[in-house]
Amino acid sequence: MSGAVPGPRILPYSRVVAQDELKLALELHHVVPRIGGVLMAGPRGTAKSTLVRAFALMAHGELPVTLPINATDDRVVGGWDLDALIRGEPRPQPGLLEDAADKGLLYVDEVNLLDDHLVDIILDVAATGVLSVQREGLDTAKYLSFGLVGTMNPEEGGLRPQLLDRFGLMVTAETLDATERHRLLRTVLDFEQELGREDSAWLSAARRDDARTRDRLTAARRRVRDVDVPDQILELCARAAERTEAVGQRGEIVAVLAARALAALEDADRVTPGHLRRILPMALRHRRPEAVHGDTFDWEPDDEARLQDLFEV
Amino acid sequence: MASVPPLPPTSPDPPPESGTARTGAAPLDDPAQRLGLALVCAAADPALSGVLLLDLDPRLVDPVARLFGAVLAGAAEPARPPLVLGASDRDEDLWTRTRIRGGEHGITVRTEPGPLTEGDDADGAPPLVVVPDLARLSVAGMRAAVQLLGADVVTVERGGPRRTVRPRARWLAVCRSADVGRVSRHLLDRFAVRLSAAGLRLPGVREALAEPGPGPQVGVAGEGEAREELFAGLPAAWRSAAEGGIRPVPVGDAAIVRARELLGPDAGVRRELALLRLARTLAALHGRPSASADDSDTAARLIGVAVPRSAPGRPESDPAPSGPAPEPTGPPGTLRERRAAGGDGRLRTREGDRGLLDTGPAEGIGTAAGAAPSAAEGSPYPEDEPAAARDAVPLSGPRRRTTGPVSTRGTVIGTRRATDLRDIAHVRTVREAAVHQRARGTERFTVAPVDLHSNVRAAAPERVLVLLLDHTCRGGTGDGNRPEVLAPFLQWAYTSRAGVQVIEVGAADAADELRAGSFTARSVLDPRVPGALNRRAGRATPLAHGVELAAHTLRRLLRRQGTGPAEAWLVVVTDGRGNVPLQASHTGRFAGPVAASGVEDAVEAAARIGAMDRTRLHVAVVDPGREPYGDLPYVLADRLGAIVVDGRHAPGAEATGE
Numbered sequence: 001m002s003g004a005v006p007g008p009r010i011l012p013y014s015r016v017v018a019q020d021e022l023k024l025a026l027e028l029h030h031v032v033p034r035i036g037g038v039l040m041a042g043p044r045g046t047a048k049s050t051l052v053r054a055f056a057l058m059a060h061g062e063l064p065v066t067l068p069i070n071a072t073d074d075r076v077v078g079g080w081d082l083d084a085l086i087r088g089e090p091r092p093q094p095g096l097l098e099d100a101a102d103k104g105l106l107y108v109d110e111v112n113l114l115d116d117h118l119v120d121i122i123l124d125v126a127a128t129g130v131l132s133v134q135r136e137g138l139d140t141a142k143y144l145s146f147g148l149v150g151t152m153n154p155e156e157g158g159l160r161p162q163l164l165d166r167f168g169l170m171v172t173a174e175t176l177d178a179t180e181r182h183r184l185l186r187t188v189l190d191f192e193q194e195l196g197r198e199d200s201a202w203l204s205a206a207r208r209d210d211a212r213t214r215d216r217l218t219a220a221r222r223r224v225r226d227v228d229v230p231d232q233i234l235e236l237c238a239r240a241a242e243r244t245e246a247v248g249q250r251g252e253i254v255a256v257l258a259a260r261a262l263a264a265l266e267d268a269d270r271v272t273p274g275h276l277r278r279i280l281p282m283a284l285r286h287r288r289p290e291a292v293h294g295d296t297f298d299w300e301p302d303d304e305a306r307l308q309d310l311f312e313v
Numbered sequence: 314m315a316s317v318p319p320l321p322p323t324s325p326d327p328p329p330e331s332g333t334a335r336t337g338a339a340p341l342d343d344p345a346q347r348l349g350l351a352l353v354c355a356a357a358d359p360a361l362s363g364v365l366l367l368d369l370d371p372r373l374v375d376p377v378a379r380l381f382g383a384v385l386a387g388a389a390e391p392a393r394p395p396l397v398l399g400a401s402d403r404d405e406d407l408w409t410r411t412r413i414r415g416g417e418h419g420i421t422v423r424t425e426p427g428p429l430t431e432g433d434d435a436d437g438a439p440p441l442v443v444v445p446d447l448a449r450l451s452v453a454g455m456r457a458a459v460q461l462l463g464a465d466v467v468t469v470e471r472g473g474p475r476r477t478v479r480p481r482a483r484w485l486a487v488c489r490s491a492d493v494g495r496v497s498r499h500l501l502d503r504f505a506v507r508l509s510a511a512g513l514r515l516p517g518v519r520e521a522l523a524e525p526g527p528g529p530q531v532g533v534a535g536e537g538e539a540r541e542e543l544f545a546g547l548p549a550a551w552r553s554a555a556e557g558g559i560r561p562v563p564v565g566d567a568a569i570v571r572a573r574e575l576l577g578p579d580a581g582v583r584r585e586l587a588l589l590r591l592a593r594t595l596a597a598l599h600g601r602p603s604a605s606a607d608d609s610d611t612a613a614r615l616i617g618v619a620v621p622r623s624a625p626g627r628p629e630s631d632p633a634p635s636g637p638a639p640e641p642t643g644p645p646g647t648l649r650e651r652r653a654a655g656g657d658g659r660l661r662t663r664e665g666d667r668g669l670l671d672t673g674p675a676e677g678i679g680t681a682a683g684a685a686p687s688a689a690e691g692s693p694y695p696e697d698e699p700a701a702a703r704d705a706v707p708l709s710g711p712r713r714r715t716t717g718p719v720s721t722r723g724t725v726i727g728t729r730r731a732t733d734l735r736d737i738a739h740v741r742t743v744r745e746a747a748v749h750q751r752a753r754g755t756e757r758f759t760v761a762p763v764d765l766h767s768n769v770r771a772a773a774p775e776r777v778l779v780l781l782l783d784h785t786c787r788g789g790t791g792d793g794n795r796p797e798v799l800a801p802f803l804q805w806a807y808t809s810r811a812g813v814q815v816i817e818v819g820a821a822d823a824a825d826e827l828r829a830g831s832f833t834a835r836s837v838l839d840p841r842v843p844g845a846l847n848r849r850a851g852r853a854t855p856l857a858h859g860v861e862l863a864a865h866t867l868r869r870l871l872r873r874q875g876t877g878p879a880e881a882w883l884v885v886v887t888d889g890r891g892n893v894p895l896q897a898s899h900t901g902r903f904a905g906p907v908a909a910s911g912v913e914d915a916v917e918a919a920a921r922i923g924a925m926d927r928t929r930l931h932v933a934v935v936d937p938g939r940e941p942y943g944d945l946p947y948v949l950a951d952r953l954g955a956i957v958v959d960g961r962h963a964p965g966a967e968a969t970g971e
Contacts, residue, residue, distance in 0.1 A: 009479060010465050044502045045583035053466065063477065066468040069456060070404045073730070075470040082472060086422055088751035096470060113456060113708055117729070135730075136763045153499055156708045176582075182569055185585055189564045189593065192360065196560050 011191050013058035014209035016051050017184040018176050024262075025171045025282055026055045029147055031220045031261040033104050035168035035254055037148035039111070039159075039286065041297055042173025047184075048151040049109050056105070058210040059217060064107035064149065065099045069114050076121055077133050078140075092138065097122075097131055100146040111150030112157050119163055122148070126166050154297070165247070168254040169279075170286040172297055216265070224264035229256060233271045236310055240280055243306045246287040255283035277311050341614045344513040350615060352381050354594045355483055355506050356555035359439075361590055363462040363484045365447070365504035367493075367695060368511035374487055377510075378443045381485050386438040387556035395441040395485075396428050398454040403727050407457050408471050411744060422747045429457060430469050432478030438556075439481045447500075448492035453726075455500055455708055458484065462503035463583075490695040491840050497708045498696055505587035507693035508616045551598050563603040564593050571606035575613045575620060584694070588612050617691045731765035741766040776811035777870055777878045778802060778837070781863050782845055783887035785819035785854045786937045796846050798935055798960045802884050806837045812878075813837055814866050818859035818887070821849040828898045829859035831866070856891030857914030858898035860949075864921045871926055879929060883922065885953065886935040886960065889945025891915045912945065919952035927954060935960040 016023070025038045040048045056064035067076065078095030085091070100106030106122075108114060125131050125144055132141040148166055152159065164170075176184060194200040234256060241252040256271075258279040263271045281299040291297050341347050348366075355361045369377065382392035398407075408430060412423045428440050444450050450458070460467055461480045469476040486504065488496060572588045573580070589604070591612040596604035613620050728738040746764040753759055780799070796803075806813060813834040817823070823830055834842055863883055870878055891911035895918065897903050922932065932955035936946040950957045 043581070044499050045581040047582075050465070063466065066470075066477070068460065068468045068470055070408065070453070070460075071470040072472050074472050075475070079472070082424055082748060085748055085752050088754075090752050110456075110459065110708075156497065156499055178573075178578075181582065181585075182566075182573070184582060185569050185572075185589060186564075186566070188586060189561075189569075189589060192590075193561045193563055 009195065010053045010057055010063075011047075011050055011188065012203070012206035012210050013051070013054040014213060015187055015191065015206050016047055016054055017187055018180045019047060019051060019173060021171045021282070022048070022051055022173060023055075025169045026052070026149070027217060027220075027265060028258045028261040028279070028282075029149070029169065030055075030059055030217050031224055031264055032257045033147050035147065035257050035261070036250075037150070037167045037169070039164070039167035039170040040149075040151045040173065041154050041170065042151075043155070043175075044153050046173035046175075048173055052107055052109075052149055052151060056107070058214055060103065064105050065096055065103050067096050067100075067106055067108045067114075067118070069108075069110050071096065071118065073117060073121060074136075076118055077131060079136055079138065090137075092140075095131075097125055097144055097146065098142065101142075101144040104147060106146050106148055108148065108150045110152060110156070111148075111163075112152040112154070112159050119160060123162055123166065161247075164286050164291070165250060167286065168250075169258060169282040170297060171282055172285075172299075220261070220264040220267075223267070224261055227260050227263045227268065228270040229260055230270060233259065233273065233276055236273060236276055239310055240276075240307050241284060241287075243310070244284050244288050244303060246284050247289060248287065251284045251287040255280055258283055273311050277307070280307065341611070344510065347508060347615055348377065348510060348513060349380075350551075350595075351506050351508055352384050353551050353555045353598070354591055354615075356381075356384050357551075357559040357598070358561070358590060358594045359481060359558075360463065361505045361587070361594065362480075362482065363458075363486070363504035363506065365486045365488060365501070365507040365693075366510040367488060367490050367507065367693065368509055369487045369513060370510075371445070371487075373510070373513060374443070374445045378441065378485055381483070382438075382441050384552070384555045385441060385483060387552070390438065393438055393440060395443040396482075397443045397445065398450055398457075399445065400449045400451050402451045402454045404453045404457075404471070405727060405741075407453060408469050409474060413744065413747065422744060424472065424474060426469065426474045426476055429461060429482060430467065430476050430478055430480065431482060432476070432480065435481070439483055442482050442484045444484065444486035446492075447486045447488035448495045450486075451726075452708065455497065458486075459497075459500050459503060459708060462500075463505060490692075493696045494840070495838060496696075499708060501696055502581060502583050505583075506591065506616065509691045509693060511691070550600075554598060559594060559597045561593055562597045562601065564589055565603055565605050567606040568592055568604045568609045571609040572612075575609060575618055579697075588616075588618070591615065616693045618693060725768045725770055727769040728766045729769050730763075731767040733767075734765070736767045736770070738766045738768045775879045776806070776809040777814065777881040778806040778811045779814045779816065779863055779866055779881065779883045780842075780845070781816045781818070781859050781883065781885040781887070782848075783818045783854060783856055783859065783885075784821070784848050785850045785852075786886065786888035786890070786939060787850055796843070798958065799846065799884065799886070802882060802933070803837050803842075805882070809880075810836065811882075813839065813842055815842060815845050816859050816862045816866070817845055817848065818856055818891075819851050819854040821851040823851055823853075825901070826851050826853040827855055827858075827893050827901055829855050829862050831862055853893050854891045854911065855893035855898045856887060856889070857895040857911055857918050858893065860885075860915050860918040860922070861895060861898075864918060864925075867922060867925060867930060871929060881930050883930065883932045883953070883955075884935065885932070885949070885955070886937070887946060887949065888937050888939040888942070889915070889949045890939075890942060916948060916952050919949050923952050923954040932956070933958050937961065 013023075022040055025040070029035045029038050040052070042048055053063055056062065074095070076095050076097060078098060079093055081089075081091040081093040096106065126148070129143055129145060130141055131144045133139070147168070150167060190202060194202040197203075237252045237255045237259075240255070241249075246252070255276065259271045259276040262275045262279055263269075266275070268275070281303070285291060285297050285299045285303075288303070341350075351364060355364045364381070366377070378395050378397075379392065382395055386392040406427075408427045410425045410427050412425060414423075429442065431440050444454070444458070461482065462484055464480055467478060467480050469478075484504070487510075490509075493501065569585075569589060572585055572592065576584055576588060588609065589612075592608035593604045595611050595615070596608040599608075601608070610620050725738075728741040731737060731742075742760060742764050745766060746758065746760040749761070749764070750758060753761075780802075805811070813836060815832055815834065817830045819826075820830065832841060832845075863885070867881060867883060870881060889912065891914065892907055894903075894907060894910040895914040897907075922930075932950075932953045934946050934950040934953065934955045935958045936943075936950075938959065938961040947957060949955075
């Protein structure tokens with residue numbers, strides 16, 4: 001990637017204020033990539049994009065592979081290196097989907113504004129796991145797997161149900177209280193001021209905290225295969241999906257994977273009902289009929305009440 | 314590249330010898346000075362890169378844009394020509410630039426990054442993007458603005474160059490307060506510096522900048538002179554800060570608390586951050602080591618946020634004696650004169666300078682009386698007012714037709730790979746073929762099937778709503794339920810993205826009471842449409858002329874070859890009582906007693922509409938149920954071939970009086 005952007009310009013992940021659910025979803029996805037992606041919805045100015053970029057810098061040391069809403073299809077599926085082609089050298093140029101498969105993540109900012117024909121391409125590849133390119137003299141087929149991470153402001157419109165279902169987890173940005181908001185403003189202004197300093201203790205401390213988080217995630221990734229998932233959890237998961245009328249079976253599969261990732265993050269040997277209950281809203285909220293056919297993603301007290309007795313000891 | 318380019322230290326310059334500087338307050342009592350200071354701040358701090366001017370007189374857009382360019386460029390170099398974005402810009406124009414040249418080996422093509430994606434590693438002054446009317450900006454332009462304004466990083470992935478940069482362009486956008494409902498809040502939120510420019514005058518500047526020179530060097534002196542005049546009250550250190558940037562100073566907790574107080578509990582984080590960044594920049598410009606609550610107040614006054622009298626004993630107050638606090642709120646330019654005597658910042662006025670509108674929107678469409686009321690005068694956040702109708706998804710890509718005959722109509726909004734040979738985009742096709750010529754090694758220029766691109770066209774409005782509103786059928790006081798009666802038709806027009814033609818009869822403020830008035834709106838969200846529903850009644854009812862205008866409009870629409878509407882609704886709201894004969898409307902003179910000729914002419918004109926193509930045209934008459942002559946709407950409906958809607962008891966209608 002040309003023009004690599006240095007990390008310190010993005011607020012360090014460890015210094016992003018609040019938004020614990022968003023952070024948890026990204027961390028779970030990092031521990032178990034098979035979760036298949038994270039969709040973050042929330043009003044403007046809730047640090048959704050900042051959080052994704054900060055997470056990628058913390059976890060991978062570089063910005064995520066980004067699909068901008070005005071990308072051309074040749075850049076998505078791949079094509080020829082244009083400059084080389086003009087010089088008479090036919091040199092294939094991998095597309096963003098291949099890059100994403102290498103890194104495990106494709107980030108789409110303002111995903112609900114993505115043009116339909118790009119959505120179709122992503123859905124085809126995500127559904128079949130195969131990127132088949134038959135155009136411009138190219139003839140390739142590759143097996144690809146990547147997680148989609150998208151951010152969106154529901155004010156600007158919803159997502160097609162097929163694309164919605166491709167996101168393993170969905171989280172909504174929380175509204176901050178006065179104390180957290182003050183802390184957020186304080187943090188952002190301090191960060192911008194510290195950027196101008198040669199040896200900033202503030203930035204060094206943030207980088208150390210980021211490194212600790214990265215180590216914690218790496219350890220959880222190693223540990224997750226050893227985390228036991230009792231049958232009771234699978235049964236609970238199926239019943240929760242039934243109670244919330246979740247469309248399809250992807251919700252309960254993702255819920256089990258995410259609960260296992262949470263257990264690994266908490267250094268537990270087995271998944272407990274508590275782990276499952278914590279991640280159920282993320283796994284099921286966008287698969288309820290009202291979310292599939294509308295734009296309401298809120299996990300209401302009614303939804304919680306429907307699951308209440310399942311988790312009562 | 315983590316290091317930050319060296320910035321000048323916070324201003325060590327002695328404060329200017331003016332009263333404003335002595336008090337440490339910015340010269341906020343003059344709209345031109347406020348504008349100048351806002352531009353300086355936007356130039357000095359990349360986090361304040363977006364400037365939105367509300368209600369700026371359209372004639373001043375160019376002078377202000379050139380002024381901003383001059384501020385960004387500084388005194389040493391000529392200003393860069395701005396990139397102007399409007400209604401017709403497409404993604405193809407914004408992100409990349411294709412250079413096609415002839416050479417010894419035939420055509421050579423080079424695709425370069427567009428100016429929007431210039432990163433902060435570039436030399437020279439940052440580029441300036443100017444949007445003369447934000448409400449009319451194309452969807453591609455709006456989406457570009459959302460991606461770029463205030464962004465830490467932007468990624469470009471279009472055929473050719475791939476870039477990931479930190480954008481450094483500055484944006485200057487203009488919007489009328491009455492139009493903000495047509496702009497996405499998501500986009501409005503990204504403009505960090507917003508201020509009302511209603512009533513702004515730039516004495517001398519307009520004249521100095523009004524004659525664009527033929528070359529880049531011409532006019533530079535004029536700009537410099539004009540800038541000197543505008544910034545006469547500002548210290549040179551501020552201008553150098555605009556050129557070279559300024560190092561952020563610490564922001565005290567009191568400044569944060571104060572900013573949140575001023576903006577209220579419902580303000581978004583972006584708004585609070587913008588005000589605090591502005592306060593921080595102002596503090597640095599004043600040479601203060603940190604930003605205090607006073608700086609939050611100053612920033613709020615600069616952009617027009619109401620500043621109540623502060624509580625005593627506020628921590629971190631500036632040790633320097635402050636000038637007398639100006640009266641809170643009020644439109645820009647009405648704050649009490651606070652400059653000390655002897656200050657040289659007073660702008661001279663020239664003979665012949667015309668004062669601009671102090672209130673109400675600047676000239677342009679939608680100024681019809683009765684339009685939705687705009688926000689509190691001078692507020693930088695007019696979208697907070699609930700008055701304006703808004704598009705549900707303004708940032709979504711324009712709907713486009715991909716099947717049927719309509720796919721080859723409408724405005725071209727881009728190109729896509731062709732799937733058949735219809736509506737080929739020839740230039741794009743040839744450009745695509747040119748890229749591959751050398752690799753193909755053919756003797757002649759060859760176009761292969763994979764080079765073919767076709768046009769993407771915006772869906773032409775396929776539905777039209779024609780509203781004929783007789784204001785005199787409401788008894789002169791307004792019956793309050795007209796919007797409810799018309800709601801089904803307006804909803805249909807909104808959901809089908811119909812174009813709207815409004816014909817008005819008998820308004821109290823009509824330009825000519827003997828003739829019907831008419832305007833065309835792109836959609837029912839145009840603020841003139843709700844305005845037309847609530848006009849006061851006049852005395853004359855040129856109904857016949859209104860019906861005739863409706864007939865002309867429909868005939869023109871239905872005859873349009875290829876792009877005519879698939880469906881049109883004519884909705885007539887009238888009691889059928891016309892008192893102006895058609896001849897009087899045409900000639901402007903009465904030729905004798907009126908008697909029933911006004912009604913007869915209307916019925917006769919209606920017959921022409923009744924004879925039109927009824928497969929595409931539907932007509933409804935809304936009967937207000939006035940007596941006597943309660944049968945007149947039915948007579949008119951009979952001739953129009955219309956259904957009759959009872960306007961007296963609209964379902965769910967409440968006499969709200971709105």
